[in-house]
Amino acid sequence: MMTRRxxxxxxxxxxxxxxxSVDQFNQWFMCFAPDAFRSxxxxxTEHVKSALIATKDLRSIDAATLKDNPSALxxxxxCTAPPLAVDRLIGLADVNKNLVGRMEDxxxxxxxxxxxxxxxxxxxxxxxxxxxxxxxxxxxxxxxxPADYERDRASTIIADRLCSAVANxxxxxxxxxxxxxxxxxxxxxxxxxxxxxPSGKPLKEMDAATYTFRMNIAVGKALKVNIPVDxxxxxxxxxxxxxxxxxxxxSAGDFTNTNKRRKEEATKIHQLQAAYGETVPFVLFLCGxxxxxxxxxxxAEGIDWVWEHRIxxxxxxxx
Numbered sequence: 001m002m003t004r005r006x007x008x009x010x011x012x013x014x015x016x017x018x019x020x021s022v023d024q025f026n027q028w029f030m031c032f033a034p035d036a037f038r039s040x041x042x043x044x045t046e047h048v049k050s051a052l053i054a055t056k057d058l059r060s061i062d063a064a065t066l067k068d069n070p071s072a073l074x075x076x077x078x079c080t081a082p083p084l085a086v087d088r089l090i091g092l093a094d095v096n097k098n099l100v101g102r103m104e105d106x107x108x109x110x111x112x113x114x115x116x117x118x119x120x121x122x123x124x125x126x127x128x129x130x131x132x133x134x135x136x137x138x139x140x141x142x143x144x145x146p147a148d149y150e151r152d153r154a155s156t157i158i159a160d161r162l163c164s165a166v167a168n169x170x171x172x173x174x175x176x177x178x179x180x181x182x183x184x185x186x187x188x189x190x191x192x193x194x195x196x197x198p199s200g201k202p203l204k205e206m207d208a209a210t211y212t213f214r215m216n217i218a219v220g221k222a223l224k225v226n227i228p229v230d231x232x233x234x235x236x237x238x239x240x241x242x243x244x245x246x247x248x249x250x251s252a253g254d255f256t257n258t259n260k261r262r263k264e265e266a267t268k269i270h271q272l273q274a275a276y277g278e279t280v281p282f283v284l285f286l287c288g289x290x291x292x293x294x295x296x297x298x299x300a301e302g303i304d305w306v307w308e309h310r311i312x313x314x315x316x317x318x319x
Contacts, residue, residue, distance in 0.1 A: 006283070006306060006316050008299040014292055020309045025253065025288035028175065036174035037163060045159040051075035052155065057146050058137055061129050063121035071106035073124070078161040081133035085165075093127040095120045168253070175251040176230075179285060179308065180213050183231055183247065186311055187211050190319070197232065203276070204242040206234040217246075219275040227271060231285070235318045245281045245317050246272065247306075252288040262294050266301040281317065 007013065051072035055061050058079060066073065077084045084092070090100050099120050102109050108117065132140065136154050139146040146154070163170065184194060195210040197203075203217060211233040216226035231247035248265060252258045265284060272280045284298065287308035298305065306313045 004316070005304050006313050008295075008304040011292075011296075011299075014295055017307050017309075018291060018295075021287055021307055022289055024309050025175075025251065028178070028287075029171070029253065032174065032178075033171050037167065037170055040170050041159050041163045044162050045155050047071075048075050048155040048158045048162070049151065052151060057151065058132060058140060061125045063118045063125060066103070066121045066125065067108065067117070070103040070108050073100070073103040074162065075158060076128045078158045078165075079133060079136070080128060080131035081135070083161050083165075084127075084131070089124070089127065093123040095123050100124075171253065172251060175287070176249055179249040179251060179287060180230065182308065182311065183249070183285065183314075184211070184213070186314060187233065187319070191236070192233065192319075203244065206232070206244050208234050208238055209236045210234050217272070217275075219271040221274075227268060229268075233317075233319060237318065239281070239318065241277065241279065243276060243280055245283070245319065247283055247285050249285045250287075250290070252290060255289045255291045255294075258288075258290050258294045262297050265298060265303055269301060269303055283317065 007017070051069065052058065052075075054069040054072055055065050055076070058076075061076065077086070077089055086100055086104060089095075090097050096109075096112070096116075099109055099112065099117075112120075134140050136157050137146070137150075139150060188194075192209050192211050194212060195207060196212050197206045197210075197215060199216070211231060213231055215229050215232045217229050217232070218224050218226055229246045230249040232244050233247070234244040248268070250258075250265075269280075269282050272282055282303065284303060284305035285308060286305050295305075306317075
């Protein structure tokens with residue numbers, strides 16, 4: 001069984017590791033985050049253009065159009081002055097929260113009757129139409145179709161608004177993908193192979209020398225729920241309990257955000273321990289702004305971690 005700790009019991013090393021981790025994240029951010037943002041903006045611009053075309057360049061914002069194009073709502077929120085957050089739109093229009101939530105995901109509620117749906121969509125349309133930012137869409141006051149360059153310019157502006165609203169998730173998702181690739185490459189070089197584990201098969205029956213990403217693991221006794229784990233690795237030499245190594249990839253661009261989110265890992269390990277025993281091997285893979293307050297909290301919860309800048313420490317997990 002894995003009982004020795006890798007970093008959680010070595011606070012005398014934390015200060016140097018924190019500085020190295022921050023430097024590593026900052027170097028990555030300066031080199032790659034702008035590209036990640038730009039590529040997302042290109043895709044978003046095309047989505048905005050599609051929403052403009054679907055609404056006849058904002059000249060046909062009505063219930064029928066929104067029913068045919070529910071995903072256009074996220075774009076339309078950014079077409080107003082000022083741009084509207086989801087909760088602000090719900091409050092102004094006095095509409096069903098679930099309806100807006102489903103539309104943000106590109107869908108419509110499956111159980112709302114037609115009359116109520118039309119009524120709610122009409123309220124959304126009234127608010128959006130009233131608040132449209134006509135400086136960005138000059139063709140509205142001119143009562144004519146826009147020129148291609150006008151639509152392109154407006155689409156870029158709205159795409160920037162959408163991307164700015166989700167800038168942190170864009171960077172975080174790009175960083176998490178990079179972390180998973182780094183772990184995968186490290187495992188591949190050591191003879192492991194990526195292989196999905198069948199959902200109905202017990203966790204302990206995972207094949208030796210295999211790993212998978214973003215796996216849902218069942219926890220709970222009376223009520224079974226699935227919790228996602230970023231990396232699940234079954235060592236070449238099986239542990240006595242046959243449980244694989246569970247790794248959560250974490251990155252952060254500031255110290256404040258990590259302290260707000262630090263309870264997430266504690267909740268996850270408690271759920272895993274309740275389902276698989278106190279010795280379930282769960283560790284964090286860290287890159288970025290993880291300060292001593294965060295590290296101390298996780299250590300007190302019995303959670304260990306491996307720093308990305310010392311990825312070789314993964315061998316200490318029996319890999």
